[in-house]
Amino acid sequence: MSEIAAAPGARSTHHQPSAKEIRLVIAASSAGTVFEWYDFFIYGTLAALIGKAFFPADNETLQLLLVWAGFAVGFGFRPLGAILFGFLGDKLGRKYTFLVTVTLMGVATAGVGLVPGAATIGLLAPAIVILLRILQGLALGGEYGGAAIYVAEHAPPEKRGFYTSFIQASVVGGFVLSIIVVIACRTFIPEDAFNAWGWRVPFLLSLILLGISLWMRLKLSESPVFKAMKEAGEMAGNPFVESFTYPGNKKRIFVALFGITGVLTTIWYTAFFSGLSFLKGPMRVDAATSEWIMLIAGGISMSFYLVVGKWSDRVGRKLPIVVGAALSLVLLFPIFWGIGALANPGLAASARSEPVVVSGDGCTYDPFASVQATECGRVLSDLTALGVSYDVAPGEGATVVTAGSDVLSVDILEGASGKAAFQAALEAKGYDFSPQHPPLANLIGIVALVCALGMLSALTYGSVAALLAEMFPPQIRYSSMSIPYHIGAGYLGGFLPLIAGYIVATTGNAYAGLWYTWGIVAFGLLVAWWGIRGGPPRDFEDSGEAPPVSPATP
Template sequence: MADAHPHPPASEPSESDIRLVIAASSAGTVFEWYDFFIYGTLASFVGKAFFPNVGPTLQLLLVWAGFAVGFGFRPLGAILFGYWGDKLGRKYTFLVTVTLMGISTAGVGFIPSAETIGLWAPFTVLILRILQGLALGGEYGGAAIYVSEHSPPSRRGYYTGYIQSSVVGGFVLSLIVVLTNAAIFPADTLSAWGWRAPFVLSLALLAISLWMRLKLSESPVFLAMREQGEIAGNPFVESFTYPGNKKRIFIALFGITGILTTIWYTAFFSALSFLKGPMRVAPETVELVIGIAAIITMAFYVMVGAWSDRVGRKLPLVIGAGLTLALLFPIFWGMGSLANPGLQASAKAAPVIVAGPACSTDPFADLKGVKQSECGKVLETLTASGVPYSVQDAPALAVTVGGKPVAIDPAWLVDDAALRKEADKARKAGLEAVLTANGFDFNVQHPGLGALIGIGALLTVLGALSGLTYGATAAQLTEMFPPQIRYSSMSIPYHIGAGYLGGFLPLIASYINARTGDAYAGLWYTWAVVAFGLVVAMWGLKGGPPHDFRDDAD
């Protein structure tokens, strides 16, 4: 069927024009994702400053809950800024989003700790995370569409691949800044206030981004629509009433975004949390290895985007999703055996069994005002220490390590709120002492060079899988939707998927791990979302060479 709303004919952009478009759009995207990711990269410091009076497991979950709140508001940002982007233009809309992001990120660095202003501290953090989520909801669609609408169809995947790569660039920049910050400040200074510097740095990045983006002109597609009087009346409403668009949104949500976003956050944030947490690898080592792997994988996004210009957008996505289902667990098992081989060996040689009534743990018990059972307290401590265990029902609490019973000190199980911290410390020290005597090692791990190279290689494989599913996405989503409602139509499913399916992944995976005591159990969330998304993609996406949007309900 003939194109009803094709891109307006335009000459091939000059190299200098396309370099400016890509550089300004990508740099802004790097800075904006840096602003968003710095919160997750500095999760341990954020937790201690703003959520101090809870146990370590709940503290981590509260930090990830704050991380998820930002993602939860991305769809609202997509609706708000998508509307403006389709009504007022691409350029000025993403100037607003990058400004909002920079200011709200810097604000986190200026908030007094909870010890100083009490509950106002976490409340203010959550408000700023909401503003970040709104800003990010408008940023990706604007940058992706802007580059795509400047690109000739034959090179759209290649050019927009730089936008996809810049998302990883934001993560890499956050790691570089955190590592540099740790090298500059002594440990005490870093813990006291030095961790705030990366947040404040976003003001300088904002100035650079605005300077670059103000040099850009408006998208030629938007200018042509405005001249022809084709601007949408209400882009949000029309996104759901335009013929065939509901199906396109469903496919974009589950068959594209659901796949790519869960793989992305698993490859970077889940791996970061896994290696720092239960594997106990030195934080600086983890950040360095993941940073190097991420830098290497940035090239995959551009390469996959260019490849999709020849083979179509569907094939790389399907290959990446299928390989993820096959390799996800083996990759993490491999990283675990390289990062902390003693943990797995000790767990096999001296299995930990916890028995008792009501033998389960609820990480959110404190927030609910519910007391953990005696068995639950032990499970919570083992989980926080990264120790695998199995559970059995029994009339009374009992713990065995390698078949040997552990003496339960009554001081471990005190319920008095005033003595809670002392009881937690005693339980942790007592259990770790017994486990250490049975071969468990609770020291910070410093894997050798060979192990680090192996971990880096596995992380690079994860990054490559992300590149396969993410590299052609900007071009693919741009081509799926009509130009006059494109900003809204692609932003809504993208940010619902990225905001909820991906953004809540660290929280959901950490919760699953905490409930099961299995450091690998949270990976089932990623596996399930990718499996469902692959079915949707196989059903709903067309293969073959890419082309501009066509009014074809199929």
């Protein structure tokens, strides 16, 4: 194979990027990634308010699940975006493709902030929001591959892991930025006004971020590897088709999907999205306090990705991923148990000393039903909304609810007033449903535990951009790495909040949703151990997997 078509770090023979140019490449690509992920994550950060505006329902759990379903829809369209923009990126160039993706993302995000609520335009409101989420998913499907490849193809091979790790850190940066903007808006906008209309401001701010991102990215030149391939006539004829016909690529795509993306995406969303939802929801920690916890922990965690990326330049890409996945299997549940004990110790103590058990006819709970069919189902619905863990015991006849050794009256469960009375009965047994403000020592402990989750994420994510760029041939790299990455991130990760929320709702156990993450990571660890090549980092052409390349047919 010619020198020109080789290696993510290869250079065109007529231009070697200077140190200044590489710094601009990293800065512009990372900033654009921060802004684009900010646009995507602001939806999840404001999930509760979005639910009230666009997905109103009498069932609070159903309302939140509908929000997460909308979140998942955006992720579901990421693979289609990967196919579309991967094709364009391999045919037309890296630079112009991710200019299009960031523009589409910014416009779609601002649109969410302009959609009237369901109270004004009815079902048209959620329909428009879902359409805008689809556009966001398409844009995001093209963004990551473009930014990661663009940096990888500028970076010297010995620093590729470190340079591309800024892209991974930028994903966390987008999450952190979304929280910063929400906190700032809460600070300057009165609470009632923020709940009514102020939550729209973070969405509209995406237009400013879009302008900054476009300004930075327009300063960039095309990737030297892409320019060299184009000049040499070694472009792919159909990047999408060739991604599945190139020798050995099916195995590489399988490994990229399950052994790399499946692991990193479920750990990432569990660490940050499930972490935030867990604090605000079952643990009932004050919303502002929860956001500050995730802001501090996320800000600290960003540095972990850079450390892991640099480490992978010495030890290879496989070791950090395998270590991170194995540690996640061991530590995931203990870390969340620790967060729960520190965030709401009273709730944890009450659950141990006064466990709730429910029995009766038709004692099942359907989270997607607006109204439960049976009295026992309504009890489970109320317990789920309150974040109270419960067990269901076999029983027939009237519904019976016990807390510890005492039987709670169930003739008060009809309507909102009945739910309030039921809550009062549980409070009398020691359950605390007030907004929690943990003491400083507990807050420090929670931040430390979320940082531990951030480290697990960094181990499985920090070196991934370099690894994926090195796994696939340059002619079809954009398509080949984007397709498995966004299928994995779109379905295994994007549906995580919905699936985990459903598991929690149907089991009555605030920690049960973690089993979804655990199962995906366990399978991914086996695939990563089998399929990722070990040893020092190697370019695609140096791996012994690259057959000779024929120029594309005109």
